[in-house]
Amino acid sequence: xxxxxxxxxxxxxxxxxxxxGAGGPLTLxxxxxxxxxxxxxxxxxxxxxxxxxxxxxxxxxxxxxYSSSTGVDPNGGDEAFRWKNGQLMGLGSPTQxxxxxxxxxxxxxxxxxxxxxxRPLSLDRPFLWENGALASVFFEExxxxxxxxxxxxxxxxxxxxxxxxxxxxxxxxxxxxPMIQGGxxxxxxxxxxxxxxxxxxxxxxxxxSGGQQRAIRWRYGEGSYSIPMFTGCTQNEITAISGIGDVAxxxxxxxxxxxxxxxxxxxxxTQPFVGGIPAVAMSDDASVxxxxxxxxxxxxxxxxxxxxxxxxxxxxxWSNVSRLVATDLTPNGRVMVGxxxxxxxxxxxxxxxxxxxxxxxxxxxxxxxLRRRGNRNLNKxxx
Numbered sequence: 169x170x171x172x173x174x175x176x177x178x179x180x181x182x183x184x185x186x187x188x189g190a191g192g193p194l195t196l197x198x199x200x201x202x203x204x205x206x207x208x209x210x211x212x213x214x215x216x217x218x219x220x221x222x223x224x225x226x227x228x229x230x231x232x233x234y235s236s237s238t239g240v241d242p243n244g245g246d247e248a249f250r251w252k253n254g255q256l257m258g259l260g261s262p263t264q265x266x267x268x269x270x271x272x273x274x275x276x277x278x279x280x281x282x283x284x285x286x287r288p289l290s291l292d293r294p295f296l297w298e299n300g301a302l303a304s305v306f307f308e309e310x311x312x313x314x315x316x317x318x319x320x321x322x323x324x325x326x327x328x329x330x331x332x333x334x335x336x337x338x339x340x341x342x343x344x345x346p347m348i349q350g351g352x353x354x355x356x357x358x359x360x361x362x363x364x365x366x367x368x369x370x371x372x373x374x375x376x377s378g379g380q381q382r383a384i385r386w387r388y389g390e391g392s393y394s395i396p397m398f399t400g401c402t403q404n405e406i407t408a409i410s411g412i413g414d415v416a417x418x419x420x421x422x423x424x425x426x427x428x429x430x431x432x433x434x435x436x437x438t439q440p441f442v443g444g445i446p447a448v449a450m451s452d453d454a455s456v457x458x459x460x461x462x463x464x465x466x467x468x469x470x471x472x473x474x475x476x477x478x479x480x481x482x483x484x485x486w487s488n489v490s491r492l493v494a495t496d497l498t499p500n501g502r503v504m505v506g507x508x509x510x511x512x513x514x515x516x517x518x519x520x521x522x523x524x525x526x527x528x529x530x531x532x533x534x535x536x537x538l539r540r541r542g543n544r545n546l547n548k549x550x551x
Contacts, residue, residue, distance in 0.1 A: 206482040208508075209251045209517040212258045214238030219249065219256075221505040221517035223275050223496045226317045226365065228503035229253070230279025231519050232272035233495075240268050248272035248284045250297070251517070259297050262288040262304045270295060270302070274315025274363075281338070283312045283321045294323055294336075306336060313360060316367030317499070322360035324372070331357025335370055335388075345386045348394050351375030358384070358392075362409065365452055365499045369413025371406040385432075387413055396438045400425055406432075407459075411452025411499055419446045443469050449497040456501030456525065458494045465501070465525040480522065488512075 211219035215236035222233040231251040240247045240261040248259040248270040259282065261270040272284035282297040288304050294312035296305045306312070307327035315321040319338030322345075324331065330353035334342040347358045352375045360372040369387040376382050376394065383395040383406045397404045398420050406418040416432045431441040445464045447457035456465045464470045473494055474486060484492075494506040504520045 203502075203521055204480050204482075204523055205521045206477065206480075206484070207519045209519060210256050211235045211516065212237035212239060212247055212249060212256065215244030217514035217516070219517040220507040220515060221251075221495055221519065222271070222273055223314065224498055224503055224505045224519070225275045225279040226277040226499050227279075228498045228500075228521070230275055231505050231517065232275045232279075232282050232284070233505075233507075233517050234269075234271040234284075235517070240264050240270055241266055245269045246271050248282070248286075248295075248297070248302075249517075250275075250279065250282055251519070252279055259284075259302050261286045262293075262295060262302065272297075273312055274321050276315055276319040276338075277317035281315070281319045283315050285312050294321075306342070312336075314362045316363045317365050318367045320363060320367035322363045322370050322372070324357075324359040324361075330354055331359065333358040333360035333370075333372060335360070335363065335367070335386075337367075343388065345370055345372070345384075346392050348374040348376045348382060348384060348392060350377030360386075361406070364409050364413040365411040366413075369409060371409050371413070371416060373405065383416075383418055385409065385413055385416055395432055398422075398428060398430065398438065398440070401428070404430070408447040408450045408457065410450055410454040415450070415454040417441060417444065417447045417450065417454075417457065445470055448495060451497065451501035452499040456497065458497050458504060460493045460495075460506075463494075463504075467525040476522075477520070482520070 211217055212235040215238055219235035220233045221231045224231050229252055234246045235249050237247040238244055239258045243266055246269040250257050261268055268287055270286040272282050274283045284295055285292050286295045291308040293304050293308050294306045294310055295302050306323055307325055309327045310323050310325035313322040321336050324333040333345040336342045345358055345360055358374045360370050363370045371385050373381045374384045381403050383404045384392045386392045401420040401422045404420040406416045409416045414433055418430055419427045420430050421427050429441040429444050429446050430438050432438045445459040445462045447459055450457040462470055462472055463476050488511050490509040490511050492508050494504055496505050507515055507517050509515050
């Protein structure tokens with residue numbers, strides 16, 4: 169009887185039924201039940217059973233990362249992948265052979281452009297995959313990071329006498345990210361770590377005077393800005409920024425204090441992020457954030473991802489999971505990606521479609537009664 173009642177609630181909410189005494193049909197702007205799903209992406213042929221998702225396109229259709237395979241290194245090694253429409257495809261590498269690899273780190277808004285890193289010769293170098301072809305770009309001794317919706321991506325480089333960073337623009341060329349005045353360009357320099365969805369703001373670390381490092385936010389036309397720290401902190405680091413870079417979240421570390429999570433904006437400055445998380449990704453409006461093991465939103469605060477997935481009815485057998493890690497989130501906060509480390513030693517990339525926070529809260533009791541069974545490897549994913 170309880171299951172029937174729960175099912176009726178879900179059908180009522182999704183069908184737009186008219187409540188007693190209401191003046192018209194119930195209008196739902198929240199996602200429907202069918203909009204929530206959890207998908208294991210598999211792995212590439214050859215090598216160990218291992219795949220890790222690192223980024224998701226803004227439209228949620230495409231996931232990129234890397235998987236163990238024999239497609240680049242015949243002895244088994246990492247190969248960048250692109251997942252779209254249920255198909256996992258290896259992207260190859262500029263060169264193949266023992267010790268070679270490729271790993272995707274970023275993707276544009278619809279999955280048509282992918283960046284990452286490979287080792288075409290003896291040094292690491294960024295690659296760009298586009299129109300079905302992968303090629304080395306930028307300079308050797310450089311590392312590519314995240315990619316914006318428009319195809320811009322960040323790099324930091326040891327090419328030349330200093331450590332420097334730039335935004336590589338989609339039309340070619342690059343924009344240097346300046347170091348904070350007084351820093352040491354040789355030992356520390358500037359290391360770009362991520363980029364905003366609009367491609368006009370980036371974040372990372374910069375050397376400053378006295379041999380220290382500071383978190384910086386760079387925005388086109390504004391230059392680099394050093395993020396202030398709490399009293400007692402010795403260094404700080406931004407871990408994620410919003411769609412236009414007007415909100416940043418990160419961690420402040422001190423010798424005598426446990427790491428503290430902060431939230432920064434131009435209007436508020438640096439503030440303790442009470443109840444927040446050291447986000448690795450956030451929605452464009454900063455209303456939804458994820459860390460490796462937690463999700464935070466304005467309505468519900470912090471929750472562990474396993475408990476959140478359980479509330480959505482994802483039938484994951486947690487006794488077979490060593491660790492679940494989240495790595496990226498779409499700008500609208502609706503699609504999350506990451507990887508699962510299973511107790512049998514294998515690792516698998518995943519993609520989760522999640523409802524808006526208020527919708528998840530409304531549907532959770534009924535969803536728990538209607539948990540769907542997994543359709544792949546029930547020893548790992550299912551009941």
